[in-house]
Amino acid sequence: MNHDERHDRFMERLERGEKIEATDWMPDEYRRLLLKLIHMHAVSEIMGAFPEKEWVPKAPTLKRKLAIMAKVQDEMGHGQLLLRVAEDLAAPLGKTREDLIDDLIEGRVKFHNVFHMGSPTWADAGVIGWLVDGAAIINQAALLDTSYGPYARVLKRICAEESFHMQHGENIILALAGGTKEQKRMLQEAVNRWWEPLIFFFGPVEVTPAAQRMIDYKIRTKTNEELRQQFFNKYIPRIRSLGLTIPDPDLRCDEKEGKWIFTEPDWKKFGEIVRFNRGPKSQERIGLRRFAHEEQRWVREALVRSREKQPV
Amino acid sequence: MREKGVEKLEGCEIRTEYEVFEVFVQKTQADPHIHVGSVVAPSPDMALVTARENFLRREQAVNIWIVPRDEVHATPYDDPDWFAREFDRKYREVGGYSENGRLWKRYRERAMHLEDIVRDLNGTPAGNSGKRDGGKGS
Structure with a gap:
């Protein structure tokens, strides 16, 4: 079978709604698009733990501390599950887990813009759970019917846990929204900080060639803008119901077109933050990740060597 | 690997x-x-x-x-013949005997199912069957 025939047969499988497995033949382009997406997803989960872990020692009550610790643990767990999926895709390209992590600490793989930002107050911890996780769930739920089986299976588990994150975040912000004047002000300021990064999070309005290829390959089925509009539909009424103001004076719903009109974020600024790790917290957090990876290298080596010495 | x-x-x-x-x-x-x-x-x-x-x-x-x-040794995904079903296998399944319900009706009885047996063994209060057992079924 020549390459074109294989490719046709592969596309027919996708058309029939079949899932692709790690051991199946797949076009190189499909593998690379998937790897890029899942690698970024994986390292974003890991880097997503950082803005929140900063609040573990400072959480206001023991219950809040336990809950946010559980969340940080989940994010790392999701990172591990996703790295497993990425690793199997990367293996034929000669890349390993170490390489995937090296890519992160050397700045060769991007992670989501939201995790480059600071989380200066407890309200930020709440808003991350409420709105950032809310946005992430919309993204991830839209990927549940992805054509790549191993990714679909891992996403199912991740989405189940993300729904806890959503409740957790809502619980924090509901407490603040019903609290003192000072707490309400803190919440409003956090929403002000997160709104623009959240709009950027969903990506460019136009369908880029790479995004179109992902849709062709049924890796994803929805466009960035469809997902962003979903987010608006779900969250704008809720944000407003709490008496909070959304920091976009031009935000309105176009009833005729059935969509939200919004002020576009500073694409260039956030693009550079993500591409060059130039956000307010990028270097600090990557530095922590690098420290963990390098300082614990001897442990990983020792574990591997100790097994080599045992009769297996 | x-x-x-x-x-x-x-x-x-x-x-x-x-x-x-x-x-x-x-x-x-x-x-x-x-x-x-x-x-x-x-x-x-x-x-x-x-x-x-x-x-x-x-x-x-x-x-x-x-x-x-x-x-781990696995079957291939790309060989559908591995899981081929050449014949109708209804005869192996509960659903292949749905006419029993109709046949039992002639004798004023109903088909029995595993679920009924398990439920009765567990002493769960029986619904229709309980009523019937004590009544016209005998």
């Missing part, structure tokens, strides 16, 4: 690559072990710990198996 795990980088640094283990979780002793995913680990012991941390942060379980991926 098993990684040897050690290679030289920049002359002196030693790199570590872990082995892939498939993970199977048993929720209760009345359940079979079910495949939930995989982990990488330097040893079976560490694979068990990592599996617990990755897959059982909330769910309860009584047992975990981890199996080196190399030891």
Whole structure:
């Protein structure tokens, strides 16, 4: 079978709604698009733990501390599950887990813009759970019917846990929204900080060639803008119901077109933050990740060597 | 697929690559072990710990198996003949005998199902059957 025939047969499988497995033949382009997406997803989960872990020692009550610790643990767990999926895709390209992590600490793989930002107050911890996780769930739920089986299976588990994150975040912000004047002000300021990064999070309005290829390959089925509009539909009424103001004076719903009109974020600024790790917290957090990876290298080596010495 | 795990980088640094283990979780002793995913680990012991941390942060379980991926032998996905169903296999299934209900009606009885038996054994208050058993069915 020549390459074109294989490719046709592969596309027919996708058309029939079949899932692709790690051991199946797949076009190189499909593998690379998937790897890029899942690698970024994986390292974003890991880097997503950082803005929140900063609040573990400072959480206001023991219950809040336990809950946010559980969340940080989940994010790392999701990172591990996703790295497993990425690793199997990367293996034929000669890349390993170490390489995937090296890519992160050397700045060769991007992670989501939201995790480059600071989380200066407890309200930020709440808003991350409420709105950032809310946005992430919309993204991830839209990927549940992805054509790549191993990714679909891992996403199912991740989405189940993300729904806890959503409740957790809502619980924090509901407490603040019903609290003192000072707490309400803190919440409003956090929403002000997160709104623009959240709009950027969903990506460019136009369908880029790479995004179109992902849709062709049924890796994803929805466009960035469809997902962003979903987010608006779900969250704008809720944000407003709490008496909070959304920091976009031009935000309105176009009833005729059935969509939200919004002020576009500073694409260039956030693009550079993500591409060059130039956000307010990028270097600090990557530095922590690098420290963990390098300082614990001897442990990983020792574990591997100790097994080599045992009769297996 | 098993990684040897050690290679030289920049002359002196030693790199570590872990082995892939498939993970199977048993929720209760009345359940079979079910495949939930995989982990990488330097040893079976560490694979068990990592599996617990990755897959059982909330769910309860009584047992975990981890199996080196190399030891898993599987059927191919791209050979549909492996799972071919040349014949109608209704005769093997409960659904293949749905006419029993109609046939029993002639005798003023109903078809019996496993669920009824289990329910009655467990002493769950019977619904229709209870009423009928004490009445016209006898």
